[in-house]
Amino acid sequence: MGGAPIPADVKLIDENGRRADGRLPDEMRPLKIEAGVLARADGSAYVEWGMNKIMAAVYGPRECHPRHLQNPERALVQCTYNMASFSVEDRKRPGPDRRSHEISKIISEALTHVVFTEYFPRTSIDVYIEVLQANAGTRCAGLTAASVALADAGVPMRDLVASCAAGKVAETMIVDLAKEEDNFGQADIPVGYVPRTGEIVLLQMDGDLTNDQFTKGISLAIDGCKKVYDIQRDALKRRYAVRTVDADIPQSGIESGKEGI
Amino acid sequence: MQSSDSKESAREIVVPGELLGTDPRKAGPGTFTENGKVYAAQLGIKSARPDEISVVPLSGQYMPMRGDLVVGKIVDIGPSNWLVDINSPYPAPLHVTEVPWRVEFGETSKFMTVGDIVLLKVVDVDEIKRISVSMQDHGLRKLTGGMVVDVSPSKVPRVIGRNGSMIQMLKNDTGCRIYVGQNGRIWIDGDLDNIVRAMQAIKMIEDEAHSLGLTEKVKRYLETSSRKGA
Numbered sequence A: 001m002g003g004a005p006i007p008a009d010v011k012l013i014d015e016n017g018r019r020a021d022g023r024l025p026d027e028m029r030p031l032k033i034e035a036g037v038l039a040r041a042d043g044s045a046y047v048e049w050g051m052n053k054i055m056a057a058v059y060g061p062r063e064c065h066p067r068h069l070q071n072p073e074r075a076l077v078q079c080t081y082n083m084a085s086f087s088v089e090d091r092k093r094p095g096p097d098r099r100s101h102e103i104s105k106i107i108s109e110a111l112t113h114v115v116f117t118e119y120f121p122r123t124s125i126d127v128y129i130e131v132l133q134a135n136a137g138t139r140c141a142g143l144t145a146a147s148v149a150l151a152d153a154g155v156p157m158r159d160l161v162a163s164c165a166a167g168k169v170a171e172t173m174i175v176d177l178a179k180e181e182d183n184f185g186q187a188d189i190p191v192g193y194v195p196r197t198g199e200i201v202l203l204q205m206d207g208d209l210t211n212d213q214f215t216k217g218i219s220l221a222i223d224g225c226k227k228v229y230d231i232q233r234d235a236l237k238r239r240y241a242v243r244t245v246d247a248d249i250p251q252s253g254i255e256s257g258k259e260g261i
Numbered sequence B: 001m002q003s004s005d006s007k008e009s010a011r012e013i014v015v016p017g018e019l020l021g022t023d024p025r026k027a028g029p030g031t032f033t034e035n036g037k038v039y040a041a042q043l044g045i046k047s048a049r050p051d052e053i054s055v056v057p058l059s060g061q062y063m064p065m066r067g068d069l070v071v072g073k074i075v076d077i078g079p080s081n082w083l084v085d086i087n088s089p090y091p092a093p094l095h096v097t098e099v100p101w102r103v104e105f106g107e108t109s110k111f112m113t114v115g116d117i118v119l120l121k122v123v124d125v126d127e128i129k130r131i132s133v134s135m136q137d138h139g140l141r142k143l144t145g146g147m148v149v150d151v152s153p154s155k156v157p158r159v160i161g162r163n164g165s166m167i168q169m170l171k172n173d174t175g176c177r178i179y180v181g182q183n184g185r186i187w188i189d190g191d192l193d194n195i196v197r198a199m200q201a202i203k204m205i206e207d208e209a210h211s212l213g214l215t216e217k218v219k220r221y222l223e224t225s226s227r228k229g230a
Helices: A098-114 A138-152 A179-184 A211-260 B002-010 B153-160 B162-174 B192-207 B214-229
Strands: A031-035 A043-049 A052-063 A076-083 A123-133 A162-169 A172-175 A187-194 A199-203 B019-021 B031-034 B037-040 B044-048 B053-057 B069-077 B081-085 B092-095 B117-125 B131-134 B147-150 B177-180 B185-189
Touching: A031 A138, A031 A211, A043 A138, A052 A138, A076 A098, A076 A138, A098 A123, A098 A138, A098 A187, A098 A199, A123 A138, A138 A162, A138 A187, A138 A211, A162 A179, A162 A211, A172 A211, A187 A211, B019 B044, B019 B053, B031 B053, B069 B092, B069 B177, B069 B185, B092 B117, B147 B192, B153 B162, B153 B177, B153 B192, B162 B177, B162 B192, B162 B214, B185 B192, B192 B214
Parallel strands: A076 A123, B092 B131
Antiparallel strands: A031 A043, A043 A052, A052 A123, A162 A172, A162 A187, A187 A199, B019 B037, B031 B037, B044 B053, B069 B081, B069 B117, B081 B092, B117 B131, B147 B185, B177 B185
């Protein structure tokens, strides 16, 4: 980050102020969320964020194994972030590595903050995040998917966690970095945000920023999170709204029958 | 699609963190209060009554409560107790003093073995969710024969229906003996065709749990399926 030489044919911000993929600095990639996509998991969500494709599944609260990890006062939120070997351009060596351990840990901590862990002593709530296709910003997309999956599983929470990144490319602060911007940009700040209370539950920074740039970056990321939050809520409401509409069809049949009488 | 708008206002789906009201005294199950306001804690259907705002969950694990009737499965045997899986995050040990028989130390396996289905009552749940169950009450026993279906615990109230109307209809129509555990396990016994009909009706209730006019729909299903069977 910051140090990578920019290839001559890559122009991160053009003369019109547009980014490599044509977005404005404060414009996000298209985001699509679907809740309840897996039948076997207690809760699940699928997220397509730009070219990122991420699946999240939640199991539990269930008995915590190994037993020594059990907390007699609260539930443990255990997140496992994994990238599929085919998720990146050069095949990724499968299995946990330093990076995925770190991401699992920070996402677990971000989610623990919103879950009512005290309702489920001695249990564990297991969250699995599988990155099927990666294109920068997978930890944000993963956290976004995981919190939708938790809500879908019926886990009591204080709020959903929305997540979005900001960064700096060509001395300009931008929101939601794409792959080239992440690779050749100057800084990247992923933010996990609790919109209801305004708390930040995940914050990392890679690269160098001045104080002003950082403040601008955070506010861009938070604006992004608020947009993500609306899409998350919509995905959860849609999951059951579809069924209500389906169920209405025979219902209206009964009503029209009554009119006939 | 147009008609769904009016239905949704009747059955508003809320997501965690959604503001429900400003009177903390009204906070009911599925909600929490913060700074004097009531918010939804779970994904569910908002239910606003004059004295209480609550959220009826659409999904979630079974949390044992004192007095619940549950259908359990024996998963392990100890010298003086059985370990019962009651479909919750917590194991439920059934001690020999809580069964209707006199069991000598080390003779537990002569009475019930792994895989047996039992009808139990949750006697107590303490602060750290240690559970004690009992088989010493009217109607509680080991269930032999029959079949067990699992439904989501949040949908058990729909299977039972208002004042037991749904389950009564199922019992009358299929002639099966049915026990519905609060933990989402349902035990059915009768002749095979009727068991299958009851199971399919329960599946239907689970799939369409939050649609209106469910009892009518199940009634029609039972009528058509019995005609086919005859």
